[in-house]
Amino acid sequence: MPESVAIVGAGVAGAAAAIRLAERGMAVDLYEAVPQPRPIGAGLLLQPTGQRVLAAMGLLDEALALGTRVDRLFGDTPAGRAVLDMSYRRFQADAYGLGIQRGALMGLLWSRLQTLGVRWRCGMAVDGFTQDAGGVTVQLAGGATARHDALILANGSFSRLREGLRVPQQVRPFPWGAVWTVLPAPDGFPQIELRQRFRAASQMLGLMPVGRASHDDPARGINLFWSLPVAALDGWATRIGLAPLKRQMTDLFPDVAPLLAGLTEPSQLREARYADVWMQRWHDGRVLAIGDCAHGMSPQLGQGANMALIDAHELSAELGSDAGRDWPAVFARYTRRRRAHLRFYGQASKGLTPMFQSHAVVAPWLRDRFFGWGGRLPYIHQQSIATLAGYKTGWLWGRLKL
Numbered sequence: 001m002p003e004s005v006a007i008v009g010a011g012v013a014g015a016a017a018a019i020r021l022a023e024r025g026m027a028v029d030l031y032e033a034v035p036q037p038r039p040i041g042a043g044l045l046l047q048p049t050g051q052r053v054l055a056a057m058g059l060l061d062e063a064l065a066l067g068t069r070v071d072r073l074f075g076d077t078p079a080g081r082a083v084l085d086m087s088y089r090r091f092q093a094d095a096y097g098l099g100i101q102r103g104a105l106m107g108l109l110w111s112r113l114q115t116l117g118v119r120w121r122c123g124m125a126v127d128g129f130t131q132d133a134g135g136v137t138v139q140l141a142g143g144a145t146a147r148h149d150a151l152i153l154a155n156g157s158f159s160r161l162r163e164g165l166r167v168p169q170q171v172r173p174f175p176w177g178a179v180w181t182v183l184p185a186p187d188g189f190p191q192i193e194l195r196q197r198f199r200a201a202s203q204m205l206g207l208m209p210v211g212r213a214s215h216d217d218p219a220r221g222i223n224l225f226w227s228l229p230v231a232a233l234d235g236w237a238t239r240i241g242l243a244p245l246k247r248q249m250t251d252l253f254p255d256v257a258p259l260l261a262g263l264t265e266p267s268q269l270r271e272a273r274y275a276d277v278w279m280q281r282w283h284d285g286r287v288l289a290i291g292d293c294a295h296g297m298s299p300q301l302g303q304g305a306n307m308a309l310i311d312a313h314e315l316s317a318e319l320g321s322d323a324g325r326d327w328p329a330v331f332a333r334y335t336r337r338r339r340a341h342l343r344f345y346g347q348a349s350k351g352l353t354p355m356f357q358s359h360a361v362v363a364p365w366l367r368d369r370f371f372g373w374g375g376r377l378p379y380i381h382q383q384s385i386a387t388l389a390g391y392k393t394g395w396l397w398g399r400l401k402l
């Protein structure tokens with residue numbers, strides 16, 4: 001009998017893990033609360049590390065056909081002071097970021113998991129679980145239960161199921177969030193770089209080319225990101241209004257005006273809230289947390305979906321050496337394998353985010369003075385781009401081997 005694994009959440013982490021486990025011959029049940037998952041969401045930058053995972057799943061070519069290669073990240077202030085200028089090619093000749101619409105990525109993952117026979121149970125929220133020496137019992141909303149050999153929690157930063165793990169953990173909702181959307185790229189709009197404009201840390205606009213939503217859709221999109229404190233995010237459409245919000249954006253970065261012609265309804269903007277999630281370890285017996293549920297962080301480093309893909313890949317690598325029979329041992333090895341990488345990115349995200357999203361004065365002042373200058377030093381540039389590319393496992397040395 002194949003081992004039976006339940007996964008909660010069909011986001012990037014859950015879908016990728018379902019694919020990797022099904023490829024290893026596991027019987028996978030993927031529980032998703034949303035009755036009819038649709039390819040919604042804005043754009044993601046997938047790093048070379050995440051791209052390697054997509055390649056291992058045989059999905060990179062299709063992802064490249066839908067998305068767009070991003071060669072450079074450039075951010076500056078309204079006064080024209082360069083704050084960030086990072087080029088993937090200076091890190092590695094053939095490296096690039098992959099800008100892709102979240103819906104396009106999810107479409108690829110969802111189609112693959114259906115071909116692998118994953119039982120995709122949409123509209124089935126998992127309310128709780130209990131485990132014993134022989135397996136895990138999952139409690140479904142509505143009262144039904146299901147029995148599995150192992151359970152993977154991939155239900156995002158705000159998971160309540162995570163509290164059922166006997167693991168010290170902390171969840172700190174971040175005081176800033178964002179509105180974001182994908183808009184059709186006007187003719188001639190730059191499509192090769194991620195462009196950011198900052199005013200201190202209280203205003204930030206990000207533009208990123210993300211390619212097409214599907215093979216049938218010829219329109220190429222630009223992801224627009226506008227940072228807002230959570231207090232302003234709640235009810236922003238009535239409290240701020242779309243027209244004043246667009247004015248704030250064009251005041252900060254006038255070049256965005258042609259793109260904003262495509263933003264006509266507040267409902268086009270999706271609200272994003274995030275949380276820093278810390279767990280002492282990611283497993284408890286036969287239950288494992290992955291993705292944002294295990295290590296949610298702010299999106300400033302552009303790593304969340306990337307990490308979710310790596311989690312799935314690394315879990316599958318651990319299974320390979322144990323045929324999946326001793327789940328507590330497999331999950332404990334997974335925790336050891338992921339520790340250095342996840343700890344580094346958790347710390348880097350906590351340290352960097354206030355420089356980009358906060359009411360702080362000194363931190364962004366230092367950022368504006370020293371980031372651009374430091375980035376011109378080859379060593380600092382190399383370290384910064386290795387961080388962005390998702391390779392680092394420590395502040396001074398250590399590189400993720402996938």
Ligand SMILES: Cc1cc2nc3c(=O)[nH]c(=O)nc-3n(C[C@H](O)[C@H](O)[C@H](O)COP(=O)(O)OP(=O)(O)OC[C@H]3O[C@@H](n4cnc5c(N)ncnc54)[C@H](O)[C@@H]3O)c2cc1C
Nearest residue numbers: 009011012013033045126155156291292299303304305306
């Ligand atoms: C503004 C913004 C920009 C970002 N930019 C980038 C980027 O450029 N690059 C990058 O790599 N990452 C980026 N990220 C992060 C990335 O989007 C997330 O890290 C990633 O999507 C997390 O995936 P996940 O599968 O762990 O969780 P989620 O996507 O949150 O999926 C969780 C799933 O679980 C389901 N669920 C929840 N509770 C239950 C339950 N009880 N039972 C069943 N199902 C349940 C939900 O419906 C959902 O489908 C960004 C995030 C934001 C907000």
